[in-house]
Amino acid sequence: MAKTADPDEELVRRVGQGDPAAIQAMVARKLPRMLMLAQRMLGDATEAEDVAQEAMLRAWRQAPRWAPGQAKFDTWLHRVGLNLCYDRLRRRREIATEAPPDRPDEGPAPDRGLLAMETGARVEAALAKLPERQREAIVLCHYQELGNIEAAGLMNVSVEALESLLSRGRRALRTALADMAPEAVRAANG
Amino acid sequence: MGKAGAGTMTMTYERFEYLTDAYGGDLRRWPEAEREAARALRDADPRAAVLLREADGLDALLDAASRPAPSHALREAVIASAAGAGLGAGSKARRRGAIGPLAWLSGAGWAAAACAGVVFGVNLTSHLTADVQADAVLYQASLAGADDTEVLGG
Incomplete structure (x- = not known):
């Protein structure tokens, strides 16, 4: 597979080493994106926060063993966030509610x-x-x-x-x- | 699809319309390989420019949706979760198996030191086998509440 240029590669490496400044930078860079993704997918602020937090936790676990060149970290993180959203949407379907709540006129x-x-x-x-x-x-x-x-x-x-x-x-x-x-x-x- | 011609890519109006329907009025969101040809058609064909302006109206609507910003509490929780996942200050030292200086001031540290002394004394008075020494090390580990990595290194 061709090596993928990843703008996050250096930051992920530093996060994996436990660099506190890198952790802060990663939060500033990725948490808003994960929150936006989840909010748009789920339409629920509380659920979106839960998903964003869980996605970031998985990023922390992944960073020390991240292998650069296979995929972009941002793409991987989106995959994680989307899967978490899918899980919640699936659960909603299983509950089979009638009309979605909190929809404005x-x-x-x-x-x-x-x-x-x-x-x-x-x-x-x-x-x-x-x-x-x-x-x-x-x-x-x-x-x-x-x-x-x-x-x-x-x-x-x-x-x-x-x-x-x-x-x-x-x-x-x-x-x-x-x-x-x-x-x-x-x-x-x- | 754009067509090769005279060393440049050209795009049909139909293709332009198809891509506008999908990606909207901002060419930066279009497939990278077709942007140049799209710009050329936009500049050459007034109908293409009209399509972009119409699509731009929907883009503006989409941008009117609120953009959620992480709260301070969420940011703090996420940063704290990094420490919980084994990252953050001191994680390198922990991975190297070092025991922080404060550990020696803790009760567990003193217990481990006392136990080591007992082992040393026993060594002076009897023929302690290697197996027993190993047991003593593990015992120290359990007293100190540390994991094998911290006690044995590695």
């Missing part, structure tokens, strides 16, 4: 204005309603900013299948959020 609210929080809530609700695989594709490519080959690998699908999931997901989001004016959204984004 999705009706348009032109008279209330497009405040940033309202816009965010609408988008999050629309994301949460996407089929799981479409949401996962958008989370990995848009929010986590992974490359298409990396994202397809994590999802165990071809790049073409990933692109199909992305297209369908984006189309569904466009429909769900059709009443929201892009200019107002840009203003809310600051």
Whole structure:
């Protein structure tokens, strides 16, 4: 297998040696990414924190025996985070709840204005309603900013299948959020 | 797919539309191998630029979703978990099998030292076999609450 250039390689090596500064740096670099991944996949802040914490714990255990060149550490960590999310989503399906909790009203609210929080809530609700695989594709490519080959690998699908999931997901989001004016959204984004 | 031509890659409008549907309006999210051809088509074909602007609207919506930031408590818990996993200050020394200086001030340390003295005394008065000495070392280890690595090194 060709050696993979990994921007985290040196940091992982230092973490594996127990360097406290490296541990702090790894937390600053990866914890927000794991939290974002889990939050977008699960739509639940508490569960997302649990997943992010567990993923980081596995990173600590892995660091001393990490073999550079096989895969990027960030990809490996995403695999760990995704598997933890899958476990929780599977458990939810087994419990077979009716409607997902804490979904805000999705009706348009032109008279209330497009405040940033309202816009965010609408988008999050629309994301949460996407089929799981479409949401996962958008989370990995848009929010986590992974490359298409990396994202397809994590999802165990071809790049073409990933692109199909992305297209369908984006189309569904466009429909769900059709009443929201892009200019107002840009203003809310600051 | 982009096509080779005159030493550069070109892209059809249909391919551009397909990729815009998938990756959105920011070319930095597009497949790396096709970005250059996409930029060329965007600059050459006004229809392509319109597609990007439309896709950019959805990108802006996606970016409006809140970005959760780790709380101080979560960060602290994660850093603490590194120590729990055997990382952090002193982990190198522990792996080398060294016993920290404070260990000798602990009760277990004194017990181990006393036990060593007993073993030494017994050695003076009897023919202690190697097996018994080994048992004594293990006994010291159990008194000190240390693992084999710390007592025997390695």
